[in-house]
Amino acid sequence: MTAVPSVSNSITVRLEVPARGNAVSQITTSVESSGGTVTGLDVTSSGLEALRIDVTIAAASVAHAEEIVEKLRTIEGISIGKVSDRTFLMHLGGKIEMSSKLPIRNRDDLSMIYTPGVARVCMAIAENPDDARRLTIKRNSVAVVTDGSAVLGLGNIGPKAALPVMEGKAALFKRFAGIDAWPICLDTQDTDEIVAIVKAIAPGFAGINLEDISAPRCFEIEARLREALDIPVFHDDQHGTAIVVLAALMNALQVVGKHIGDVRVVMSGAGAAGTAILKLLMAAGVQHATVADVKGVVHLGRDDLNESLRWIAENTNRSNRTGSLKEAVRGADVFIGVSAPNVLDGEDIAAMAEDAIVFALANPDPEVDPAVARQTAAVVATGRSDFPNQINNVLVFPGVFRGLLDAQSRTVNTEMMLAASRALAATVGAEERNANYIIPSVFHADVAKTVAAAVREAAVAAGTAQAPTTSPGDTGSFPVIGG
Secondary structure: OOOOOEEEEEEEEEEEEEOOOOHHHHHHHHHHHOOOEEEEEEEEEEOOOEEEEEEEEEEOOHHHHHHHHHHHHOOOOOEEEEEEEHHHHHHOOOOOOOOOOOOOOOHHHHHHHOOOOHHHHHHHHHHOHHHHHHHOHHHHEEEEEEOOOOEOOOEOOOHHHHHHHHHHHHHHHHHHHOOEEEEEEOOOOOHHHHHHHHHHHHHHOOEEEEOOOOOOHHHHHHHHHHHHOOOOEEEHHHHHHHHHHHHHHHHHHHHHOOOOOOOEEEEEOOOHHHHHHHHHHHHHOOOEEEEEEOOEEOOOOOOOOOHHHHHHHHHOOOOOOOOOHHHHOOOOOEEEEOOOOOOOOHHHHHOOOOOOEEEEOOOOOOOOOHHHHOOOOOEEEEOOOOOOOEOOHHHOHHHHHHHHHHHOEOOOOHHHHHHHHHHHHHOOOOOOOEOOEOOOOOOOOOHHHHHHHHHHHHHHHHOOEOOOOOOOOOOOOOOOOOO
């Protein structure tokens, strides 16, 4: 698949050019002939003899951006100054900050916000620990916890290198759900230590979002924390992905007129995301599923099955298929990939059933070229933003946690995740649903609140919700003058 210019690889080049002549047209011609795209051109200063121009350029990669700059250097009369990588500029100094909700203007403010007044609030919480939700940030706080062992598609890059992703996650929590999230990057990949650390910091949070922790450790870490804590623990790489995939599949099946219990689903990828997707699809009614990993179809005759793969073998592949992914996908109604790039080609997609659905979610390079898949498949989705139907976790994790926090839920379960999928799918109305629109934009105004409402209702129905929170202005049972 040929890489295309993207804002994620955009640069701004500062140039000094002659005030007369055709230098500006030479610049744009040079960029476009190099395969780049000029997305902005701003004159920042002007004199009688020269102009200073900032040219913003979208490139396909870092190497491509460097090639474009080198070609610009060959234009006669042009001087190149600073070259800025716009993505790195956005990360300078970090992307989030802590700010006070209250002004500290004088001694009275200080005495109430901090000592000595704060001691009274501390004692109120000591007497009734549940009051921490009313009187502290706990009521609206989520810890985004990682060990840096499975970051994006980058692999095991460690906690420091994982921090930009966790900051971004925290920013998205705030932007889409008003949740205060805190990046917690742990310098250990020992399962026992991670569980102990998260248990120790849990009193300050109303939910735990596990992120970018490699399989199979992520399964045990999540299970042990859910058992130990009275707040929801949600591994977004597993369950966020699963919720969006199910929502997209619900709408895709509506487009092609097939029923979830009838279709044959083939999946590529048996790691954290793949296993979670499979379990949620089965909970939603999928009856005929086959999973393949790097060694081919998962079946009971394989001698390399760990605990997770054995569960898959025991609960899928009723026909006991063997062989490769390419063989398994023939005649399938649905393909879902969360694995590696270019494991299928156009002939494989053409060999699927009529009105096939293809979700090729490996990012940035999918399991099959989406443009090729679209030639024969009825519906195609990817994890990329430059194709229709982007499967993106940001569609669900803010709303899921907003609902959990509003319900003061002690956990998160399958029924809540199914409710989130149904709510997300419902944001695409029947009058707008089509092959190129089975899932809403991440900026759709109703997504987070719709998902939150569904999760909150499911938590109440499941009996995992605690007493409703009071609004920030309520005094509740706290002392007031004359009370």
